[in-house]
Amino acid sequence: MTGLPDGAQLTFDTWRDGYQQQCAGPVVIVQGSDLTVNLALVSNTRATAAPESAPGFRSVAGTVIETTPSGTRPVSGVFIDFEPIMDFPAATTYSDANGRFGLCGLPADGTVTIGAGLNGRVAYVNVPPGQGSIDIVLP
Numbered sequence: 001m002t003g004l005p006d007g008a009q010l011t012f013d014t015w016r017d018g019y020q021q022q023c024a025g026p027v028v029i030v031q032g033s034d035l036t037v038n039l040a041l042v043s044n045t046r047a048t049a050a051p052e053s054a055p056g057f058r059s060v061a062g063t064v065i066e067t068t069p070s071g072t073r074p075v076s077g078v079f080i081d082f083e084p085i086m087d088f089p090a091a092t093t094y095s096d097a098n099g100r101f102g103l104c105g106l107p108a109d110g111t112v113t114i115g116a117g118l119n120g121r122v123a124y125v126n127v128p129p130g131q132g133s134i135d136i137v138l139p
Contacts, residue, residue, distance in 0.1 A: 080095060
């Protein structure tokens with residue numbers, strides 16, 4: 001990308017079948033106008049529930065659960081995302097067999113919203129700055 005103004009804030013999304021972008025790719029143009037960005041995709045079979053963020057960003061990890069007549073239980077295979085702009089998933093993953101998930105590269109200084117969905121069941125959790133662990137309860 002060329003000709004970008006100083007201070008421009010960009011977020012990138014990349015996709016490939018069988019992979020996920022577990023870490024958001026936010027970039028702020030500080031000086032100059034040219035940009036090269038390397039985005040990492042993770043195989044669906046190699047996603048981790050504890051991904052690390054680059055300095056200046058944060059990770060959010062947790063568990064997706066549902067309430068049943070016998071108590072709560074973890075839910076696997078749930079799509080989880082961070083959308084800095086409506087309908088623009090900048091980081092995505094799926095909950096593992098124990099309902100665990102992790103996203104990284106999220107803004108450290110503001111509240112972020114994490115969404116989760118499975119078979120028409122959708123839940124959102126607002127995560128304030130400094131918090132890195134959540135439970136998402138599917139309705």
